[in-house]
Amino acid sequence: MTKKPVFMPPSQELRRKAVNFKKGFKLKLEPEEIKKLEAVVEKATDQFTVEVADKLRGLRVALNDVAHSQIGADQAMQAIRTISLEIKGMGGMFKYPLLTAFAKSLNDFTRDMGVPTPIQLDIIAAQIDALYVVMGNRIQGSGSKIEMQLLSALEEAARKYRH
């Protein structure tokens, strides 16, 4: 096993292939180019709302599975973790940072959780409800004081009952 670090020069293969002085995009994009790329994301906003609605249904189904069947609870918890992570990654891209914040809270809470206790289950249910509220009311941005307080209260509950 190598003990001393051995350095190798960077591969220049891609530079040789694609970097030039005539054609393509500069290393730092122009504002108009950024706008064009951002338009690609904006164009997908409708798909995003459909996708999130589907994910939220998936969360409710998984929650129901955890609550009512001991068999498959681990798999259902994994589904909650996976879906919450996906929503966390999507929300902020489509001007829903509050959705990302609630999804992160749910994902953090369930990350290392086995089969949840009744109180943990209540917190998960409340976190999923909060995600529904954000999407149901199309709350873009960081939300109002009420939503921020709700987020803060859920995070506090999660901290208290994580283990």
Add this chain to the structure above:
Amino acid sequence: MSEDMADHERIDFSKISFLVVEPNRLMGQMVRDVLQMLDVQYIDRARDFETAVNVLRMGRTDIMITEWALSQEKLGRNGMDIVHWVRNDGGSPNRMMPIVMMTANSEEEYVCRARDCGVSEFVAKPYTVNGFYTRLASAIARPRQFVRIGEYFGPDRRRRRLDWAGPERRIMADAI
């Protein structure tokens, strides 16, 4: 290269082949659409470890963009396993391939784990397209030297170059 020349450098994305490993349909489509806006012509897509490795074995991929968490059905292997395969497996066609980890696992512990596995650039979801572009451009136009130390093989994890007036501390290899 002088700063002035660097300001005029351009990246012709039409020459570069991508593999996008993303289990979420919409997020995968977003990456594909953004890459196509950049004039990328060749984009392979995968949702799980097995498919990604099969594509990589073909040897046509220049850059891989991968999510950490892969398809739910394939829970055994994740994006980090693909990174590890590229960097360390004897069957890997290009162990120095630029790899962009684009993931909602964005907390510091994940960034560190990704770095220690050999990821070239890290993009935290949700991301801005400009942030994504910047990482991509950096991976292509500013490749980092590689290092082998202990069990690690991957890009040099130190970002800053510090002047060192003391005795020689590092060994530069001629080739891998």
